[in-house]
Amino acid sequence: MDAPLEPQGASGVGAVDGSGVEQVDQRIATWRQGDCVVADDWFLFRVNMDNPLTADGEAAVVEGAENAETSVRGFAVLTQTCDLVRSCAGRPFAEVSPLVEVNDRVLREIERGRRPDYGFIPGVADQRLVADLDRVMTVEKAVVAAWEQIDGCQTEEDARRLSLALARKRSRTAFPDDFVEFARPLMDRMSERHDRQSDEGRVLRSLREVRVRAAPSWDETEDAEHCLTALPQAQPAPGRFVRVDGVVLTLDDLTARDYVESDPLDLDHLSTRRR
Numbered sequence: 001m002d003a004p005l006e007p008q009g010a011s012g013v014g015a016v017d018g019s020g021v022e023q024v025d026q027r028i029a030t031w032r033q034g035d036c037v038v039a040d041d042w043f044l045f046r047v048n049m050d051n052p053l054t055a056d057g058e059a060a061v062v063e064g065a066e067n068a069e070t071s072v073r074g075f076a077v078l079t080q081t082c083d084l085v086r087s088c089a090g091r092p093f094a095e096v097s098p099l100v101e102v103n104d105r106v107l108r109e110i111e112r113g114r115r116p117d118y119g120f121i122p123g124v125a126d127q128r129l130v131a132d133l134d135r136v137m138t139v140e141k142a143v144v145a146a147w148e149q150i151d152g153c154q155t156e157e158d159a160r161r162l163s164l165a166l167a168r169k170r171s172r173t174a175f176p177d178d179f180v181e182f183a184r185p186l187m188d189r190m191s192e193r194h195d196r197q198s199d200e201g202r203v204l205r206s207l208r209e210v211r212v213r214a215a216p217s218w219d220e221t222e223d224a225e226h227c228l229t230a231l232p233q234a235q236p237a238p239g240r241f242v243r244v245d246g247v248v249l250t251l252d253d254l255t256a257r258d259y260v261e262s263d264p265l266d267l268d269h270l271s272t273r274r275r
Contacts, residue, residue: 020142024088027145032081034152034162036099036124037144038074043098043137045069072098076121076131076152077144078166088141095136096144099129114191119165123152133169175212183212211262 047057047068060068075096077084084094097119102110110118110130119131153159175183249258 021087021089024142024145028088028141029085031077031084031144031149032151032153032159033077033079033084033166034119034121034123034159036074036076036121036129036150036152037147038099038124038127038129038150039148041072041074041098042069043072043135045135045137073101073129074099074124075137075147076119076124078119078131078133078136080163084141084144092140092142093138094141094144096139097131097133097136099124100132101128102130104128113161113165113168116165116169119162119169121152121162122154122158123150133166179212179214211259213258213262 045057045068046066047053047060049061049066052058052061052068054068054070056068056070060066075098078095078097083091099121100118102118106115107120107125107128107130109115111120111125113120117132117134119133121129121131124130153162
């Protein structure tokens with residue numbers, strides 16, 4: 001028998017009463033990516049009963065359960081708006097991340113994109129709540145439809161920034177280990193001086209992002225030149241990084257080739273890959 005052409009994951013939805021689907025569709029139509037609910041709730045996750053890694057996981061294993069739950073302050077919806085508002089008859093699921101409370105310093109770092117494991121949600125920032133992007137849970141849209149909706153992103157720019165943060169979480173570049181060590185002093189310097197009331201601090205606060213490109217490639221092991229679009233004061237350390245060329249560009253000056261051939265440099269910590 002030939003395999004079906006369409007995924008069959010939502011086949012059970014046919015058992016749902018049509019009026020129930022219509023009600024969910026009507027309520028979910030106003031929701032957007034980044035919208036939240038703030039209420040005491042539970043995040044569910046699967047554990048390895050032979051090797052639980054969290055206190056909540058251990059508690060579940062003691063009770064003989066493979067699924068654990070942990071208390072959270074609420075949830076932020078991660079599903080793209082275009083998919084979220086599609087009828088639950090064919091697309092019944094949504095992705096959500098739990099909201100966690102952070103202090104003011106961490107909140108500012110998340111707002112500036114310094115912590116890619118978290119998402120800044122303007123609509124709940126006054127409560128110092130952010131989305132924990134390391135944890136994602138799938139729920140039926142009827143669950144979301146029953147929540148008390150909080151607009152997470154009040155402006156188009158807010159929505160764009162959140163969308164970019166979600167994309168960045170999944171697409172961060174894994175740099176070679178030796179580059180991570182090479183770049184660490186630069187990252188530390190920029191982090192230390194970012195908030196200072198100095199010329200350097202003001203320049204750092206005006207940066208949109210720092211991007212890096214390897215020439216001819218990251219896989220070269222000898223005589224490689226690495227161009228770092230960062231501060232001109234950066235100096236190469238001993239090793240295969242033989243030269244650093246830094247330049248500050250406006251968006252009008254940055255070419256499409258410069259952009260697609262470079263990768264964003266995270267200032268909190270870098271993803272690494274083995275050479």
